Amino acid sequence: MLRIAAHYRVTPNITMNLKKRLDIFDRLAAAIPEPTTELHYTSTFELLIAVVLSAQATDKGVNKATAKLFPVANTPGDILALGETGLKEYIKTIGLFNSKATHIITLCRQLLDKHAGEVPQTREELEALAGVGRKTANVILNTAFGRHTIAVDTHIFRVANRTGIAPGKNVLEVERKLDKWVPKQHKKDAHHLLILHGRYTCIARKPRCESCVIEDLCEYEHKTGHQDDDTAKGATSRFIE
Missing domain, CATH: 1.10.340.30 (Hypothetical protein; domain 2)
Incomplete structure (x- = not known):
């Protein structure tokens, strides 16, 4: 099972309420208008x-x-x-x-x-x-079937804990909290929204907080203040065409 790394452990904060979660997913959905898997398949x-x-x-x-x-x-x-x-x-x-x-x-x-x-x-x-x-x-x-399920991989586990959206000690705990707390209108796409945000913005070693569309809503205690390189800027917005 995945373990919470110390560098992105968060203390649950009462400010992470339903409204803030809705704002987070609204912004992610606007930044990533067509969230889907990056695996190639035709069936x-x-x-x-x-x-x-x-x-x-x-x-x-x-x-x-x-x-x-x-x-x-x-x-x-x-x-x-x-x-x-x-x-x-x-x-x-x-x-x-x-x-x-x-x-x-x-x-x-x-x-x-x-x-x-x-x-x-x-x-x-x-x-x-x-x-x-x-x-x-x-x-x-x-x-494949459009169900409102969320598969918690390393990216989702990291984002859920760092942001405070759904902190948990293992993948099943995070999955259950996401299933409970993700706003209904975003449940179908939440899986890919969180994966893509984690893959390109909320990356493992040094999250790109400066270009993050939810930076002011995120409860991560160790936000970065600069970027490693020019490619980091606007990482989430790469999905907007």
């Missing part, structure tokens, strides 16, 4: 495989691998035809590729045997698939 099955591959790996690295894999094999049957050894050749640049290949081959068999080759739409059925945990199930439910 729900491709998204599922990409998310399984993305564990402890970057989206960029996964996209490079799937750009070669999916034109050759993008259905459960196609990947089974590759076999575990053949699949590894396409994903060997991704961390933990050996175990991921084993999981994906089993997952494909499960989809064909139990779901007629289709990706199931319930949490229970998704989590029963090889290599699919709660986080991956939440991503699929949200991104």
Whole structure:
């Protein structure tokens, strides 16, 4: 489980009320008008495989691998035809590729045997698939099926704790607080709003507070006062076209 790092631990503050949370999400939604995953996919099955591959790996690295894999094999049957050894050749640049290949081959068999080759739409059925945990199930439910779920990855865990939006000691606690406190009108997009904000503005080592659209609402005690380089300025606004 993820642990709260000391450099972004916050003390819950009574000022982080419903109005402030609404203001935070209103601003993030305005700055990131089309929040979505940065994984490349053209079907729900491709998204599922990409998310399984993305564990402890970057989206960029996964996209490079799937750009070669999916034109050759993008259905459960196609990947089974590759076999575990053949699949590894396409994903060997991704961390933990050996175990991921084993999981994906089993997952494909499960989809064909139990779901007629289709990706199931319930949490229970998704989590029963090889290599699919709660986080991956939440991503699929949200991104593919439009459910109001929030998959707490390292970015969301960091942002939720730093800002005071939903401080928690582990990912499940943060998820439950976000589910309770995210304004209803932002629940569908909250997952990607927080990920993208964490990936490009509220970064791990030195958050880009000076260019942050929610800087005055954030309750982080150690805000930065300058940028490391010119690319940091307006990092969130990179999503505005």
